[in-house]
Amino acid sequence: MKVLTIPVTPFMQNCRVIACESTGKAAIVDPGGDADKIIAAVKEYNLDVDLVLLTHGHLDHVGVSEELAKQFNVDIVGPHIDDTFWLEGLPMQAQMFGFAPHKPFFPQRWLNEGDIVELGALSLQVRHCPGHTPGHVVFYEPASATVLVGDVLFKGSVGRTDFPKGDASQLKHAIETKLFTLDDETRVLSGHGEDTTIGYEKRNNPFMSGRFG
Ligand SMILES: [Zn+2]
């Protein structure tokens, strides 16, 4: 699996373009903004965009989803339906985060725990990881041992849980049961900041070791 990382928005959200190397089919994951930068990357690598994939409904992850779905004539897939209120609340999020006004939208397909998203020869496994938002999902690609975690887990940190319907114990449980059960070598691609691995976070993440409860 090829991965391009395109930091977007003032929040430096890591939009990722992931692609099947045998077919060139690509998914744009969490396009929060800066559509022109994302389109330029897709063109540079001559990729065939098949999907827009969303981990959760926060504006810095979804801001140009509709624009790109229209541009490439593809569906928006994810997150889990429990993030409906965040997508309905996009106008409020735009005010809250200081972004340009944004209308609500909904994906063509919601995702559930255990779903598979096909991308060329790749199969992305969907894991539902609520806590940062109730409908947050992550995408695990076994052949490259890579997991795209959005705002669930960061290098040395975890997602905020002080938003409406956030839940710290739910988040911790999701990380323990849906992420820390993956092999230590698994590459973790987070929505903000550096990449990490499952093993590194198991050993070093202070939010998961009990040091911060
Ligand atoms: Zn978020």
Ligand SMILES: [Zn+2]
């Ligand atoms: Zn974020």
